[in-house]
Amino acid sequence: MTEEKKKDKYSFDCLEKECGNRVCCTRPIVTVTIDDISRWTNQQLLSHIMHAITIHTPESETDLFRIETKRQPLKADPDKSACFLFNEESNTCTIRYSRPISCRTFPLEFTGDRYILSNKECAGIGRGKPSKESLEEARDLAEQEYREKMSTVSALPGVYSLFTLQMIEQSAKAMEGLSEEDRQSIQEIMSRGDSSESAPESPAEDAD
Numbered sequence: 001m002t003e004e005k006k007k008d009k010y011s012f013d014c015l016e017k018e019c020g021n022r023v024c025c026t027r028p029i030v031t032v033t034i035d036d037i038s039r040w041t042n043q044q045l046l047s048h049i050m051h052a053i054t055i056h057t058p059e060s061e062t063d064l065f066r067i068e069t070k071r072q073p074l075k076a077d078p079d080k081s082a083c084f085l086f087n088e089e090s091n092t093c094t095i096r097y098s099r100p101i102s103c104r105t106f107p108l109e110f111t112g113d114r115y116i117l118s119n120k121e122c123a124g125i126g127r128g129k130p131s132k133e134s135l136e137e138a139r140d141l142a143e144q145e146y147r148e149k150m151s152t153v154s155a156l157p158g159v160y161s162l163f164t165l166q167m168i169e170q171s172a173k174a175m176e177g178l179s180e181e182d183r184q185s186i187q188e189i190m191s192r193g194d195s196s197e198s199a200p201e202s203p204a205e206d207a208d
């Protein structure tokens with residue numbers, strides 16, 4: 001008799017503050033979507049969260065724009081870092097009640113054609129009872145995260161350029177309002193900055 005291969009079923013139940021490794025908070029990138037920002041705006045939370053998020057601009061031709069949380073070194077292991085919104089003392093996420101969708105779907109991820117576990121170290125994997133309903137719910141959320149991530153990636157370069165252009169225009173307008181004397185002072189300060197960057201600060205530095 002052929003032994004039927006038993007298929008693993010996905011089940012998940014987060015240990016929250018009882019979790020020993022918090023790999024959800026220490027994973028290298030915690031992405032945020034425009035929908036997350038829109039939800040925080042509607043919940044009047046954005047001003048409390050803004051300081052913790054940033055726009056990553058592409059560093060190579062294959063890199064993409066994204067919104068992500070800032071990082072902070074772990075007190076227990078300063079060589080490692082965690083999401084800026086992770087509270088190490090209480091072992092909690094400070095915005096758990098409205099955390100980014102990438103955290104709500106973690107560790108399940110949809111890649112566009114299949115579901116993967118983005119981190120097998122998550123202690124919540126295999127906990128709880130596997131059921132058709134919970135699997136469907138987890139898959140729907142992973143697909144929603146994928147859609148939100150894709151629309152953020154496509155909208156972000158345009159939004160970023162628009163804001164950059166606006167800032168340049170505002171700076172140019174502010175410069176127009178300055179007197180000739182003020183403008184010259186600013187140019188002097190800026191040229192001093194340039195020369196201090198290129199010149200060695202002391203003869204001792206020159207000796208090397």
Ligand code: SF4
Pocket residue numbers: 013014015016017019020021022023024025106107121122123124125
């Ligand atoms: S999502 Fe996983 S790693 Fe994060 S707290 Fe829950 S069980 Fe721990």
